[in-house]
Amino acid sequence: MNTFWQGLIEAVRLILHGDVATFQALFLSLKVTLYALLVSSLLGFPFGIWLAFSKFRMKRLVMNLIFTFMGFPPVVAGLLVYLLLSRSGPLGYMQLLFTPTAMICAQVILALPVITGLTYLGIQAVNPSVWELAYTLGATRWQAGWMLFRESRHAILGALITAFGAAISEVGAAMLVGGNIEGFTRSLTTSLMLETRQGNFARALALGLILLFVSFVVNTFLVLYNQTQGIKHHARSLD
């Protein structure tokens, strides 16, 4: 129990004293996660919408693969990116291995199926007549698709929260392709692992608490945003 108290005190101390290494790790974690989410969203939302609408042979197989990849083992994703980016790999000339960019690539592999799959499921759950309503009113196909996307915004938020949680807490891939280089590719999770290995349990626990807190804050914003969207909607109607 003692270790827990020490960890808590250490966490407060690290934050209040503005510990450089901790903040670097924190910002790297946030940066990598947010970039990965951005890329995955830009690709995953349109892809999910498209999948929800299109009919093609093998669609069942494609969906099955996407759902499987939603539980992609992070270490395997890391390994794939490692092989791609390593000096002898096909993209080795870009010299991206052991950089934050490599970490973002690995996170995209993990987050993209989550966002695609959950968007697909979210749109499936919406009344398809909404599309037809927009269509018969004269909307273009993209406008009609947007109306469906809009109807499924709660599911979309769920997709973002899930992908964020997966990306920020991920350690295996970050370690493999990032290399845990201090001040460069050391994230909260990889430094937590290092501290644990070195027996600095209080410090490790402190990092864990900071990680949880960051997650809590970001999710609070996401949920708040969802709610204010509803309120704004209402307010706009009351203009």
Place this chain on the structure above:
Amino acid sequence: MPDPWISIQHLSHHYGNKPVLQAIQLDIYPKEVLTILGPNGAGKTTLLRILSTLEKPITGEVTYRFPHQSPVTLSYPSKNQRIQIDQLRTHMLYLFQKPVVFSGSVLDNLRYSARFRHIPADRCKIEEVLMQVGILPMLYQNARSLSGGELSRLALARALLVQPSVLFLDEPSANLDPPGMQMLENLLQEWIQKTTMTVVLVTQDLFEAKRISDRVAFLLNGSLIECLPKNTFFTHPANLLTKQFIHGSIPV
């Protein structure tokens, strides 16, 4: 008789092996209320959905001659007629049997409708159409919280706002109470007198058909039995099946 706005030629459709529509031939004229009457499963809704391009039939041809537009013929089985269909869509509006709304207020719903049609949607116009259908107090209300009857009225308000050339109504009586039905009938009458709109209405209710329509088409098991002016249809139908349907003994 003026040129028909919509001419249907040899239209057939089936779901799997089950035929839904068989060689339909029908002309729809401007400024008329045409009722498509028939028992459940006759293919009424499918016909309406095909005419409003929500669905594609297996074979057949539909020609649309709307004012201020050169005639467009959609022939099926079709390859790519997307451009032609997009030209047509803004002349027509389909009102679903189960009213559908976008999430948001009643006002938002009407604004979206106007945006998709590229028509200006000023506040006065929106309030006016809501007044006409009697749901003006619900202007700011969440559309999802409306009752079935209010949803039907919102759908009608949408139609009043976008002023289609042809309005397709799928069983409008399903959600409306008698006063609501009265309002719908009055609106349609007034509308048709003022504009050149055509209404194609699907129903299984004989009385509704009797009250509203100019012409009645009787659809049974996917075949168009006959299409006659209302009075002739109810007093001297040519076909025995029509007679049986009118007198309550539906042939199976």
